[in-house]
Amino acid sequence: MRPDLVPVTRALLSVSDKTGLVDLATALAAMDIELVSTGGTAKALRDAGLAVRDVSELTNFPEMMDGRVKTLHPGVHGGLLALRDNDEHLAAMEAHGIAGIDLLVVNLYPFEATVAGGADYATCVENIDIGGPAMIRAAAKNHDFVNVVVDTADYAPLLAELEAGKGATTRGFRQKLAANAYARTAAYDAAVSGWMARAIGEEAPRRKAVAGTLAQTLRYGENPHQGAAFYTxxxxxxxxxxxxxxxxxxLSYNNINDTDAAFEAVAEFDAALxxxxxxxxxxxxxxxxxxxxLKAAYQAAFDCDRTSAFGGIIALNQTLDAETAAEIVRIFSEVVIAPDISDEAAAILAAKKNVRVLTTGGLPAPEAKGQVWKQVAGGYLVQDRDAGRVAMEDLKVVTRRKPSGEELSDMLFAWRVAKHVKxxxxVYARDGATVGIGAGQMSRVDSARIAARKGQDMAETLGLATSPTEGAVVASDAFFPFADGLMAAVAAGATAVIQPGGSMRDDEVIAAADEAGLAMVFTGMRHFRH
Incomplete structure (x- = not known):
């Protein structure tokens, strides 16, 4: 039976991120723990007045090749991997002068940050850490005797554990450190392999990995009986x-999911415009x-469906001002998200303490490339983010009547919204605002009817003489397979239609549009969102 408490007498520290390094090393030295280090880490410790041994003293071999080779040596890995209760291991350590290492503190070369900074291929390769992951995996494997710390966030817990154990740590603590260490090396390898696949143009590599860092443990998932967490x-x-x-x-699970959908939708509209x-x-x-x-935009969005807006997520594409905030607090909203917020607006929202207010510092680029993952039983579906967009010149008029300039503007607006509707x-729209939305139905006809009914509800709520869908344009995320969906839009009073086209019965749909006097354009692109 291996011991629970294991004393720490020697620590090897080798870090790229030196946040908190000196404070940690000072506390370890105060506990009479010998410090061993490499390169820049050793220099930082000596500059702070701490006694530290170079790793070359353990290996009897100098660092070389610009630091590429320094810890890949039995003098290091033997000290990490040796089983302290194995007589053969202990004899080998004594025979070869290998000193045991009880604590390893390593954070890796900043590969992810290097890639994010747009570095060239050679620079990215040079920032792939080799010795660090090797040491981390060795120490984690031997967690019965060795502690391994890979996150600066674990410095304080480590010191607290050593203080409580009078210089020793418990097996349970070492196990948690080891599990986190393996997750870190897995995430690092995922970042490297993913970058390299992109760099060489491998769109579907044989093996694909994704990793995240815990941002928040959530109270529950979509429902109270489901556990959940948020990873970035x-x-x-x-x-x-x-x-x-x-x-x-x-934020709850549903808040995060809905807020992401809201901000991605509003980002379709350039704040500069x-x-x-x-x-x-x-x-x-x-x-x-x-x-x-911004106040006018909020009011128009709210008027589309005031009932559904209660308890919803509000996303804005510009800095939230006081005038708009005063309107927002008139009803309850779960979340308000914007690039920024004025001090006056923040003070107004502060009166609604339960409203979550988020600022992002900018908008996501709708056309930016990225990938979306979805789990299915036994696997994952991976696809490119829907970055598709159409411009005025991409539209093909297929009816006898051409749309007016106002209709074309509203068509493009409705099309951008439809991209974000299940x-x-x-989507019915007029004057740059939605006036009826039908979402997530098994039949396109039903979606058209629901959207029209939403328009009628809006008319009743606002006291309008006619439904705002009268004279509106309508967008369909995919083609009309039959003319019946189009006829539902005609019944709602739509005057112009934007849709992808591509149905076997396009001719029938075009003929029906001509007979009804509609203008219709094809985009050649669909926006299914499941």
């Missing part, structure tokens, strides 16, 4: 994963609008 990948894309929360309760607002409920837009001001998606 390190991607710099502005959004819920990189946002700063300035007030409100912790004007204000925009998206209100999301259960990952679907219930209202999206542009406006002369399929089958139908």
């Amino acid at each position: 990948t390190g991607e710099a894309r502005p959004g819920v994963a990189t946002a700063r929360q300035i007030q409100g309760k912790e 004007g204000p925009a607002c998206a209100i999301i409920k259960h990952a679907n837009p219930c209202g999206v609008a542009t406006g002369e001001s 399929s089958n998606a139908i």
Whole structure:
């Protein structure tokens, strides 16, 4: 039976990130733990006045090849891997002058940061750590006797453990450190392999790995009986994963999912071209609008479906101002997310303490490449993020009547919104605002009817004489397989249609549009969202 408490007498420290290094080493030295180190880490410790042995004293071999070779030696790995209760191991250590290492503190070359910084291929390769992962894996394997620390966040827990154990650590503590260490090397290898596959143009490599860092343990998942956690990948894309929360309760699983959907939707509208607002409920837009001001955009988005907007997620593409904040607090919202917020707006929202307020510092680029993962039984589906966009010149008019300039503008607006609505998606819009949204139906006809009914509800709520779908344009995320879906839009009063085209019955649908006097354009691109 191996011992629970194991004393720490010698520590090897070799870190790229020197945050907290001197404080940690000072505390270890105060416990009479011998310090061994390499290169720049050793220099930092000596500069702080600490006594430290060079790793070359353990290996009897100098560091070489610009530091590429320094710890890959039996003098190091023997000290990490030796079983302290194995007589043969102990005899080998004595015969070869190998000193035991009880604590390894390593953080790896900053490969991920180097890639994120846009470095060239050679520089990225040079930042692939070899010795560090090898030592980490060795120490983690021998966690019965060795502690391995790979995160600066574990410095304080380590010192607390050593203090409580009077210079020793418990097996349970070492096991947790080892598990975290293996996760770190796995994430590092995933980052390297993923980068290299991209660099050489391998779109579907034979093996693919993804890794994340725990950002938050969640109270539960979609439902209270489901456990959940939130992990970040390190991607710099502005959004819920990189946002700063300035007030409100912790985000829930559903909050995070819906907030991501909301911010991605509003990012379709360039802040430099004007204000925009998206209100999301259960990952679907219930209202999206542009406006002369942020307040006007919010009000138009809210008016699309005031009932569904209650308890929703509000996403804005510009700095949240006081005037807009005063409107937002008139109802309850779960989350408000924007690139930034004025001090006056923050003070207004502070009165609603339960509202979570996030700022991101920017908008995600809708056209930026990336990948989306979805788990299925026994595997993962991986696809490119839907970065597809169409411009005015991409539209093909297929009806006798050509759309007006106003209709074309609203068509492109509705098309961008439809991209973020669950399929089958139908979106009615006019004057840069949605006036009816049908989402997630098994039949496109049903989506068209639901969207039209939403328009009627909006008319009743606002006291309008007619439904705002009268004279609106309509966007369909995929082609109309039959003319019946189109006829539902005609019944709602739509005057122009934007859709991908590509159905076997396109001719029938075009003929029906001509007979109804509609203008219709094809995009040649669909936006299924499941």
